[in-house]
Amino acid sequence: MPGGFSPGIAPALLRLPDELLEAIASNLPASDLVAFGKTCKRAHKITYESSIWKQHCISTWRYWEERHDLPGKLELPPGQTDWRRLYSERAQIDREALDIFNRMLLTQRGRYERMQQIAAHRYDVKDLMLSLKNETPDSAEDVLARRYHANAILGQVHRATAVEKWMSLQQGQPVKLEEALGAYDLFVLAGDKGDLGEIKNELGRIAQLIKEEYRNENQDADEGAEFDGLTVRQKAIRIARYLRSANLVGNPDAEDYHALRNNFISLALFDDKHTSLPLQSVAIYCAVAERLGVTASPSNFPQHVHAVIQSPPGQSLDGTAAPSPTEFMYMDPWNSGDEVPQDQLQQRLRQMGVPPGQHAHYLGAAATLEMVLRTGRNIMTSVEEARHRLRQAYSPGGPDVEAAWYSMLWSMLILGDSNPLAAKQRRRQCLGYLIEHFHAHFPEDIGLIELTPPLFEGEYKQQALQDLVDSARAADRDGKKPSPRDADADAVRFRVGDHFRHRRYGYEGFIVGWDARCSAGPRWIEQMRVNQLPRGADQPFYNVVADDNSHRYVAEENIEIPHETPSQVLMGLAGRYFKRWDEERRAFMSNIRDEYPDD
Template sequence: MAPTVLLDLPDELLHNIFLHLDASSAANFGQGSKRLYKISDTVSLWRRWCRDGWRYWEEREERPHPDHSLQPATQWKQAYADKITQDKSVLGIFNDLLSTQQNRMARMHDIVENFSYDAKDVLVRQLHTSDDADDVLARRYWSGVVLGLLHRYKAVQIWDKMQWQDYPPLEDALGAFDLFIQGSSSDFELSVLKKELDDLAHDIEASDSEWRDKDHLAKAVAISRHMREHNLLGCSAETFSLMRYRFITHVLTHPDDKSSIPMQSVVIFCCVAQRLGVKAWPCNFPGKIHAVIEPPYGPSIKDTRASYTTPEDVVWMNPFDHDDILSGQAMRDMLHQMPHYSTPESQYSCLTRAYTRALVLRTGVNIITTMQFHRPSPGWETPNIAFCALWSLISMSQSDATKNREYLARHQHWLSQIVNWFEGYVQDGLWLDDALLFEKYILPLLNGVEEKARLAQILQQIRIADSNANPITPRDERTNLVKYKVGQIFRHVRYGYVGAIIGWDPSCQAGEFWIQSMRVEDLPRGREQSFYHIICEDESLRYVAEENIMVLEEEPSANLLALAGRYFKRWDQENKVFVSNIQDEYPDD
């Protein structure tokens, strides 16, 4: 009996063999014969390798997307080759970013602006660098910083597209708030929100054996009832002011408490209802927002805009409070009890579908109001929250600012506020990464000559500082009395806080005002002793006299370890010091 050779196998088995190979091995294997090449050129194979190789794809018109695009194999091959090339380019830029402090911000902007989500897989891999890597802390830290900027950039892009059109889907528009505030160590994606909504819709349908026999109103009531039974609607008066209730993804992904304020309750209800074939949208009802529900067939409420009337078959619900169906008359009766809503035109505007832009504006105002009138929720004190809200308000009010003086005044107020905040945080060494966002989206919106010139000057100063190399500070005769080195951790003798040394001066180089206010001259060794630049566990940067430093020979805390990557490569367990990544500035430490 003659032995079976590879090419004796049917095409189906050969195709199966290719499935167990990576794209590079498969391409080489396909060179064995015309038949193997033909099989290796199969559309499903190259689409699979694209899908398995990368989780994140920037949407581009000229390139297929493996999740929702059917294209010839040649295009999938090209898409695969393009992604390989892009990964190499992104990794090269990122490695350059780690190698020197010079042009770090410019390289971050290069990655975010020129590659966007095509860079995300590379960044996520760097975020999860193995513990034994030589520069593990630096890779994890800086990839997190770039990811954070990328998320904010993507959120602003989503809102920017909504200025002149009711786009994108509701969950994307509100999920952008969650995307914006993601910390520097997160690979969060809007797909998390979509999956939560998909799973919730599936659970509702699967739990009801008579689901397919229900009409649209019975389904709407069943959806509301199911969500209420699982504590997905409403919240108590005591917890109403919690900041996380304003962020839809944080509501849905919380392990225990999924309560939400009226805005988020209605949005979640409508997103789930739409997945289950019920035509439900948030409406503009004042106070507690409601949902408007249309029949599957018949006129839409949008079709009666000219007459300011609502079709008889359209109903409303307030899922935050109850599962009842509300008629048009019941809704108008409630509006009659409120000032300014007595005319057919004003009532119609309250009962019709709300533009997605209006819902984003409402969410931004809710966040700002919560910050002004309520104490911060634990873990939600970050300035990124207010920054996020202001950015949404500026983006959503831009188109309305041209329509009347009141909208224009609010728009300009929010613009002035975000520019003032940006300037203040830049002075403290924060938000420098977001210069790209301000340059691209805020600077063109400023009408005042003075304000525009001020922001342009700030951005120019940031870029100049980023492009200039830090002065080199070697160990020599002038600095031989500096006792401690970059990378050592210490405890402050007087105040007890712990930090790591990130720089030093042979004598106090602070301004005279700081020296007087800190009473440096009252120290036993005064201003002529060495002073050290410090990064503390609470993320603050400080300037500490040598006599107040007590070096520790113990492992750093988790907080300090997470921050250390900005200045250090890794933790040296044997010598109990951080290994410097700023040797272009302190070459001998």
């Protein structure tokens, strides 16, 4: 009940047996439970019952940082874990994180530092950030800022997890294929379903469904029929056929082959379309197969990844004793539920001009590192195609193009190449693009950028990166120089927060800054033909964010104020700079007044 548990009710309750009191206590909100525990010794003892606090922990928070080992704790008797202390710890994290979050929105200074402080709690703040993102009411004074920054912090949490997985892989530590590939998903996930834990659970659920389907199909013919009794070959084929029948692998739309969504395991598992590239289909197949006792790996086969399945030690694929070398079979779950003959694959290799001496390599199991790099190259291709279809690429519901590109850059930077010598060159090539993307789209990732200098140990770039980190932290701490509307700005007609449409090109956006006259360099002015504009360079120019999430510099004569309300895409982007949309003013309410105090 609001305001705490009423002591007047306690005498009547305390006449009940302990079992009923525990049942009642388990349904009390945590604050009332604490209040009830203060009424007497018996109530105090009951409210310390570990099973009650275990239930509160499970019902209050869905996500937990790995350090808690929640799955392990759930398997133990309740009394072996101090669930009350654990609840108190999580509640304290929520309170502190929310306090930092609220203070962060009040000023630009130190904003990224505060975001990093919250994100440092990793999955222990995911529930809180999801609630801020999804449950902040439309009527809130700073609704857009709250939703945007909660989502941005979720992104930080996810990206830190992804980078950690790739760092482990780069250092030679074992990382499961679905985790190494799922790390890409964490960049485009934001707050939606499909992080590594959910991917793991879904793969386990699918494996269980395959077992149950087999049991149900055979219960009349053989009451003891179990999936585990099948041979490896039978299991391998049955797994592929189930995945195809459930529409969890493959892509019926050949024209949509390189669609960006097809590169991500979580979308193949959870999106309604379930489409994927062959590599992701094989990764899903292999992960499910592992859970069903089948050793399967992606192959090195060029252009189209297949799954290579090997027999158990001392057995053939058909379950007979086989002390001879391991047997292999091949599956292409993206295309078919049938086994692919090895001689068919060898024939394709010959047609590609692959020398026979290299066939064993291409038919063999691929390293996880190579599959991650191959996915990165596929994402690069998909993003380049998506950028040709810019409007479709940024439609709600699809993976964010810039986040996907960022994921590719991070994987290439960390993993480089399977060849150590080529890895250094690859890192040098992508570093500039990654830093550019960091500045433009993910400036809150200072903590991740801090991880990069050691990758260039002994090179001049190591110090340059450290200087960049120091500069970014100083800029965050000190804030940008204020631009008041003084006499020099009298000619600036539009304001920060104005929603506009480009007079010539038709895209919509919002204004996030201005200059009284064009401040770009001579080369840019020449390239953009600024002097050919009717008013030339001697007019106000505006820093804007367009509806494709690009940052542009637009002359005042090309700005026009539309009558319509901003699109939902633009509303989602606006929270980085603004509190909310003011329908009466027909403008966004600024949240960057440190920089533009009069707008």
